[in-house]
Amino acid sequence: MPARRRTRKFIPEVEVIMKDGFIKVAAATPEIHVADCAFNADNILTLCREANEQGVQVIGFPELCLTGYTCSDLFLHEVLLEGAKQQLLRIAKETKDMDMLILIGIPVRVRGALYNCAAVLHKGDILGMVPKRNIPNYTEFYELRHFTEATAETAEYLTWGEQEFALSPMQVFQCTEMPEFTVGAEICEDLWVSNPPSSALAAAGATILYNLSASDEIIGKAAYRRDLVRMQSGRGQCGYVYCDAGQGESSTDLVFAAHNIIAENGSILAQSKRFATGLTISEIDVKRMDYERRRQNTFHTEDVFDYAEIPFDMQLRENELTRPVAQTPFVPSNKDDLAERCEEILTLQATGLATRVRHAHAKTAVVGLSGGLDSALALVVTVHAFDMLGRDRKDIIAVTMPCFGTTSRTKNNALTLAAAYGTTCKTIEIGASVTQHFIDIGHDMEDHSVTFENGQARERTQVLMDLANKTGGMVIGTGDLSELALGWATYNGDHMSMYGVNGSIPKTLVRYLTAYEAERAGGETGRVLRDVLATPVSPELLPPKDGEISQKTEELVGPYELHDFYLYYLLRFGMEPKKIYRLAKHAFAGVYDDETIKKWLTTFVRRFFIQQFKRSCLPDGPKVGTVTLSPRGDWRMPSDAVSALWMQQCEQL
Secondary structure, three states, X not given: OOOXXXXXOOOOHHHHHHOOXXXXXXXXXXXXXXXXXXXXXHHHHHHHHHHHHOOOXXXXXXXXXXXXXXXXXXXXXXXXXXXXXXXXXXXXXXXXXXXXXXXXXXXXXXXXXXXXEEEEEEOOEEXXXXXXXXXXXXXXXXXXXXXXXXXXXXXXXXXXXXXXXXXXXXXXXXXXXXXXXXXXXXXXXXXXOOOOHHHHHHHXXXXXXXXXXXXXXXXXXXHHHHHHHHHHHHHOOOEEEEEEOOOOOOOOOOOEOOOOEEEEOOEEEEEOOOOOOEEEEEEEEHHHHHHHHHHOOOOOOOOOOOOEEEEEOOOOOOOOOOOOOOOOOOOOOOHHHHHHHHHHHHHHHHHHHHHHHHHHOOOOEEEEOOOOHHHHHHXXXXXXXXXXXXXXXXXXXXXXXXXXXXXXXXXXXXXXHHHHOOOEEEXXXXXXXXXXXXXXXXXXXXXXXXXXXXXXHHHHHHHHHHHHHHHOOEEEEOOOHHHHHHOOOOOXXXXXXXXXOOOOOOHHHHHHHHHHHHHHHXXXXXXXXXXXXXXXOOOOOOOOEOOEOOOOHHHHHOOHHHHHHHHHHHHHHOOOHHHHHHHHHXXXXXOOOHHHHHHHHHHHHHHHHHOHHHHOOOOOOOOOOOOOOOOOOOOOOOOOOOOHHHHHXXXXX
């Protein structure tokens, strides 16, 4: 079937941007009566109207829902096929005022053959028919008794009254106003084969795949079905909507559960309660899918030029978000998954460090232990690495370096933690050396500016480096991913090490890893780690007030849970500030007001650009997640890149 050539009308880019790429989709299961096409059409129309009222832009119904999947030999009867045809034309007519793409399962006869099809309707027009390619004929299925398998060569042009359209599996349906919004269809068994048509449809540009299905229910099948849908959405880097048959199909030998599922890029967004009728609704981010495909350059792997792009016009709009948006995208929401993930991450970190220690023939590992969160995790990782190597923990030198801002709480926690793990602990007071340095450069001790702060950080790094040289060891970096994104590190100070074990761990995940270790270790180790978790995050570079920490990082640069959220969506999906702001408002509703979200998003974007020079010379360290900032790996950016376009969006929020 030759691809259709057309000229797209000009759409202002700003208008497209405003829509963010969220397409509201629905999987629908109507109550049906077998062979009662008028009754079935009535219920299909009812759900179409309900979906339209809720702003749905694409809705799909089950396989052969106009007739019923279980019609058996009635599929050979002219009266049934004609009845289905007339009811589809009726549905098209009665939905002409609905700006919604509608996919309906219907049997279609063509010159002595019968095809199991997905009819695609929009605003009164039949855009096309997509026939089923894989016809099952095993166990309880005997579809070859009635239906013909479609092939890539199947191409028929049909005229039903005033409707003219193509019947072919080689077509996708593309929105003129937003080309990223492209829909493909397959039918039931098509998903269950080794090479689903949806893989080629995705390669042909479809970002939303619909499966019109009549999948009978047996023990254990629901979980397998859900995994199939989830994995296919990930493999195709697409949204995948599974529409299942339910109430009203014949129960002669089978039961149908109406298990509707909506997935996106390997994650389940929504699924129905089984054995119920109605709508399952969520939003698929087609711009995110388009970005994923551009980022992963191995996506387009086959020749798909034979697919026709069938255009449709749709008024784009801002969709209210109902899809889940986690506040902590780096952290699994399921507790069991979280424990497993924490163990895996700690193992990855420790394995990377163990490999480097072995390669470098390092006699010691030197860790600057402040009593804060990041250094505690770095010590935990180092202990795990030495245990892997069968090395004595005494070869780990934990160094606490009190100075002007150190509190007794953090100092005691550092000493206690080092002792609990059985490491060698050193306390090196740096106040005198820093004071002498300030005298040497003519800096007033009462001037608590950046020079006052960074002088301490650089002195600590010098101590660690020299101690590592003295003991034949290596300095273990403690800085995390969130600090690297914000540039919240002293250049050539705590910014530098010989191996940075936390470099791909965001602050929100650092907290969970530390909490996991506290629970696993128990005893005194667990107690002190829990107190570290309860201590405000601070570099402790300014004198304390009444013995308490005076310099709280999150008061200065903003909450880390917000910054990690921004970091995830900016780097992982290349999202623009407008879209990140919208997602953050949805995720943190009732936690932060709009102005707070805007304020810290602006701060994040500004700092992310101007602090790139620190990330351009990072030490080695293991990658453990999908988002990292290593200049040798996932993120490569000129240090003098201009942030004007991004900041302009922030200012317009």
